Amino acid sequence: MKKRSKLISLVILAAMLVVSACGTNSGSGQQDTITVSGKMWTEQYILTHMLAAVLEEKTDLNVEVEEGLGEVSILTPALENGDIDVYVEYTGTGLEAVLKEQAEPGESADDILERVRKGYEDTYNVTWLEPLGFENTYTLAYTEEQDFNAETYSDLIPVSSDLSFGAPHQFYEREGDGYDALIAEYGFKWSETESFDPNIMYEAVKNGDVDIIPAFTTDGRIERYNLQTTKDDKGFFPPYYAAPVVRQEVLDSHPEVKEALNALAGQITEEEMSELNARVDIDQEKAEDVARDFLLSKGIISE
Numbered sequence: 001m002k003k004r005s006k007l008i009s010l011v012i013l014a015a016m017l018v019v020s021a022c023g024t025n026s027g028s029g030q031q032d033t034i035t036v037s038g039k040m041w042t043e044q045y046i047l048t049h050m051l052a053a054v055l056e057e058k059t060d061l062n063v064e065v066e067e068g069l070g071e072v073s074i075l076t077p078a079l080e081n082g083d084i085d086v087y088v089e090y091t092g093t094g095l096e097a098v099l100k101e102q103a104e105p106g107e108s109a110d111d112i113l114e115r116v117r118k119g120y121e122d123t124y125n126v127t128w129l130e131p132l133g134f135e136n137t138y139t140l141a142y143t144e145e146q147d148f149n150a151e152t153y154s155d156l157i158p159v160s161s162d163l164s165f166g167a168p169h170q171f172y173e174r175e176g177d178g179y180d181a182l183i184a185e186y187g188f189k190w191s192e193t194e195s196f197d198p199n200i201m202y203e204a205v206k207n208g209d210v211d212i213i214p215a216f217t218t219d220g221r222i223e224r225y226n227l228q229t230t231k232d233d234k235g236f237f238p239p240y241y242a243a244p245v246v247r248q249e250v251l252d253s254h255p256e257v258k259e260a261l262n263a264l265a266g267q268i269t270e271e272e273m274s275e276l277n278a279r280v281d282i283d284q285e286k287a288e289d290v291a292r293d294f295l296l297s298k299g300i301i302s303e
Contacts, residue, residue, distance in 0.1 A: 033062040034250060034257065037075060037084040040068040041198040042280045042287065043136065043218060043273065047088040049291035051244060051261060057301040058260035067287075071170045072097050079247060080124045086246045086261070089128075090136060091116050092238035094245075096176030099123070103238035109135070112239055120245065127251055129258060130265035131243040134218060134273045138237050139229040141215035141222060143205060152233035153186055156212065166194035166201050166210030177237055182214075185236045199281065202227075218270050220278020242268075263300050 034055060038048035048067045055063045066084060069075060076098055078084045091109065094116040095101050101119070103112060117128040140153055142163075150156045156163070165188070172179045172195065182188070194210050202221040205213045215222055215229070222229060244261045251258050276294060279285045295301045 032060070033064060034059075034085045034254070035064045035066055035083070037066040037069040037078065037087045039071055039075065039087075042277050043216070044068070044088065045287035046276055046280065046291045047132075047242070049288040050264065050295060051086060051088065053292055053295055053301055054260055054263060055257065058263065059254065059256050061254060061257070073170075073173075076124070079126055079245065082247065082249070085250045086244055086257075088132070088242050089245045090240040090242055091128075091131075092137070092177060092240040094120065094128070095238055097174050097178075100176065102176065105235070107238075109239035109241055113241065113243070121248065125248045127246050127248050127258075129244045129246060130262050131241040132264050133266040133268045134270040135239055135241050136216050136218040136270075136273070137240045138214045138232070139217050139222075140212055141205065141227040141229050142212050143208070144226055144228055145208075146211065146228070150228070150230050152231045153236070154233050156230065157187060160188040160190055160212075163190055163211040164192045164194060165190040165212045166196050166204050167214050168198040168201065169195045170198075171214060182236060185234060202281075218273040218277060219281075220274045220276075221281055223274065224278055224282050267298055267300065268294075 036048055036052045036055065038044035045067050048065060052063050052065045055061060069078065069084065072089070072093055075084065075087055075089075079087070091112050092103070095103060095112055099116060099119040101115065113128065113131065120126040120128060140156060142150070148159050150159075167179060172193075175181070190212070194204070196204050196210075201210070201213045202215070202219065202225065204210045205227065206221075206225045215227065217229075221227070244264070246257060246261070272294070276290050279290050280287050292301070296303065
């Protein structure tokens with residue numbers, strides 16, 4: 001009887017240890033891993049790796065990178081469902097494409113940030129951290145070889161029927177700040193429209209495959225290709241300041257994440273972001289290397 005009792009006790013103890021070990025591994029593994037993601041274009045690849053490098057440097061979390069997951073229509077539910085934990089979004093996109101709200105005339109960038117911050121907290125339990133320092137908005141761009149000179153969007157209206165327009169597929173689908181709303185505001189009548197990958201449309205306009213593109217103002221190819229840019233004179237597009245968005249559940253469990261990522265606040269100018277993008281798109285450097293070089297140069301991370 002004593003031997004049997006001892007054997008049963010050992011079996012029970014072993015089972016308890018297995019259950020305990022499994023609970024610890026699965027629980028802490030999930031809680032101590034943060035997944036960083038982003039959209040499918042150069043700037044977002046760079047920013048994804050910046051966030052990851054800062055988190056690796058300044059926290060004890062395991063950091064997983066899922067770069068190029070998709071556009072905002074994919075990233076927002078992924079964030080809400082906990083499939084990813086953090087990525088960089090732009091205030092105007094958050095306001096109009098996600099919250100389905102419109103910027104008010106004269107509304108400041110700070111006011112819009114507060115609106116998207118509250119909207120995301122109330123709707124998605126997601127927090128906007130401090131902006132990174134630069135705005136990436138749209139400019140309708142064309143090559144210097146064109147036989148017209150346009151300084152504003154409105155200057156393009158009289159000649160639009162003779163011009164072709166090419167944009168990323170997602171731009172045609174966006175509500176609020178996408179193609180249909182832009183046409184309704186300005187009344188462009190392009191001769192034809194084309195759909196391009198975001199990273200291909202600059203080559204397309206440079207090579208004459210299309211006449212006008214909605215270029216990102218921080219894209220390094222604007223300067224390198226000597227593209228001519230125009231001003232949104234009707235204020236159609238809202239401010240697009242870049243900032244990390246993070247699941248509140250992550251910040252509640254790991255408050256060090258907020259402090260770590262806010263080390264990037266105000267650290268990147270438009271000129272700096274443009275040059276970083278050019279190093280990847282034109283000089284063919286790796287996004288991860290460019291991101292790390294920049295963080296080292298700013299003293300945000302160490303070797």
